[in-house]
Amino acid sequence: MTKYFKLALQIVLSYFLIVLQFTFISSLSAPFNLINLPLILLILIVILGRKDYYLYFAFLIGFVFDIFSFDFFFIYIISFLITTISSRYLQLRFFTNISIYSFIVITAFATVIFNFSYQSIDFIFSVYQSSSSFFLTEAWFWRTLAYKLLLHSAIVVLLFYAINSSSRRLRPYLLDKK
Amino acid sequence: MQKTFNKKKIYSILLILILLVFLYYLNALKPLEKLVISGINKGGEVFYNLGSNWGSSFSGSEEERELKEGKQRLERELNEMLAEKAKWQEVQRENDKLRSYLNFFEENEYNKVMARVVASDNLLSEDINQSNIYLNKGLEDGLREGMAVINEEGILVGKILSLHDNSAQVCLSINEDCKFAARFSKQSEALGIVQGSLGLTISMNLIPQEHDISVGDLVVSSGLEKDIPPGLIVGEVSSVTKQSNDIWQEATIEPLYSLNELDFLAVVIP
Numbered sequence: 206m207t208k209y210f211k212l213a214l215q216i217v218l219s220y221f222l223i224v225l226q227f228t229f230i231s232s233l234s235a236p237f238n239l240i241n242l243p244l245i246l247l248i249l250i251v252i253l254g255r256k257d258y259y260l261y262f263a264f265l266i267g268f269v270f271d272i273f274s275f276d277f278f279f280i281y282i283i284s285f286l287i288t289t290i291s292s293r294y295l296q297l298r299f300f301t302n303i304s305i306y307s308f309i310v311i312t313a314f315a316t317v318i319f320n321f322s323y324q325s326i327d328f329i330f331s332v333y334q335s336s337s338s339f340f341l342t343e344a345w346f347w348r349t350l351a352y353k354l355l356l357h358s359a360i361v362v363l364l365f366y367a368i369n370s371s372s373r374r375l376r377p378y379l380l381d382k383k
Numbered sequence: 384m385q386k387t388f389n390k391k392k393i394y395s396i397l398l399i400l401i402l403l404v405f406l407y408y409l410n411a412l413k414p415l416e417k418l419v420i421s422g423i424n425k426g427g428e429v430f431y432n433l434g435s436n437w438g439s440s441f442s443g444s445e446e447e448r449e450l451k452e453g454k455q456r457l458e459r460e461l462n463e464m465l466a467e468k469a470k471w472q473e474v475q476r477e478n479d480k481l482r483s484y485l486n487f488f489e490e491n492e493y494n495k496v497m498a499r500v501v502a503s504d505n506l507l508s509e510d511i512n513q514s515n516i517y518l519n520k521g522l523e524d525g526l527r528e529g530m531a532v533i534n535e536e537g538i539l540v541g542k543i544l545s546l547h548d549n550s551a552q553v554c555l556s557i558n559e560d561c562k563f564a565a566r567f568s569k570q571s572e573a574l575g576i577v578q579g580s581l582g583l584t585i586s587m588n589l590i591p592q593e594h595d596i597s598v599g600d601l602v603v604s605s606g607l608e609k610d611i612p613p614g615l616i617v618g619e620v621s622s623v624t625k626q627s628n629d630i631w632q633e634a635t636i637e638p639l640y641s642l643n644e645l646d647f648l649a650v651v652i653p
Contacts, residue, residue: 224426224427227423227426227427228430228434228502231431232430232432238503256389264396269419272420273502273517273550275552278403278407282403286396
């Protein structure tokens with residue numbers, strides 16, 4: 206029962222985060238409006254969450270995004286799934302230690318993958334529109350990606366220290382030689 | 384070797400995704416959609432203003448802020464007067480027509496649907512030329528694609544791009560993809576298409592050279608678009624590019640609204 210209550214609470218909190226993203230973060234002045242809180246949450250779940258939690262949350266968050274947005278339905282679900290699966294792969298293969306550096310690298314990687322996957326899907330499905338231009342040749346894409354990398358990394362560093370000070374989860378296990 | 388992924392789970396998620404896409408396009412997810420959007424709309428009522436006010440309060444000292452507020456107030460008053468002026472010019476033009484078409488003209492009273500801005504589109508459309516805003520009213524409130532969205536001073540802010548049952552996506556007039564049929568308030572025959580430019584201003588191209596356009600002239604909607612009534616202020620001419628060897632001239636138009644102050648808007652129902 207507690208397990209399901211915990212899960213329900215996590216879902217409600219994720220939804221609240223999405224509401225905050227759409228309403229509060231989007232109304233902030235640039236570049237702070239580029240912060241993607243749900244993506245940061247997903248990165249934390251990828252690194253710290255249970256086995257496949259990240260898949261469910263990526264799906265759930267993507268679904269809510271798709272419902273509210275006016276883009277093609279499924280674009281966010283796919284983008285979040287690609288991002289979390291590839292981040293998880295990166296973590297399991299190369300960054301099994303939970304250090305601040307692995308946090309930063311996985312965050313940066315996820316930010317890049319998310320932007321690329323979203324923009325690629327959007328480009329493929331809007332290629333028939335005369336106004337669509339290839340995002341890789343656009344200055345705004347690279348500029349905002351740089352801002353996002355900086356902002357997301359800074360937030361993740363803060364979160365790392367916040368989690369570290371309140372829980373033992375991120376501390377390394379050291380064997381004392383007696 | 385460690386098993387990296389549970390392929391079965393990934394496949395089942397993909398299957399659910401395909402099913403959801405079908406259900407979405409069959410409108411079977413409407414109740415869920417309504418629930419999700421109403422939550423975001425409610426959140427928007429609380430947080431959207433908070434964010435935009437917070438953003439603007441960071442700029443400058445107390446004195447600077449007071450000066451800025453004073454300037455904004457004066458600008459608002461000026462805009463109201465300009466709106467009034469445009470309204471009278473429109474009335475005058477209509478009265479001229481009235482003389483010609485006796486008993487024909489009846490002044491139009493447009494219905495409006497008030498809506499709150501609950502979100503803006505800079506999460507992924509980082510391209511400033513494509514920034515949109517979202518309203519908490521939609522199809523169920525009688526809105527249609529292409530309808531004009533105005534602010535409290537009657538200034539045209541944008542038009543509706545697409546709709547859900549309870550929300551609407553509005554492209555701002557400074558958005559490059561947002562185009563309006565417009566004309567100059569003083570010269571009703573000087574028609575053209577206005578289009579957002581760089582997410583900052585509006586430009587009006589292909590204006591024949593014979594029209595005498597000057598800085599400060601008001602640009603209003605021409606009424607040639609089905610759902611946008613005539614006489615709504617688009618902006619004020621801030622510069623004119625005119626060369627003697629060209630057939631056309633070009634005007635840069637300053638929008639008369641501030642992005643930070645877009646919280647309550649009205650959708651004009653013609």
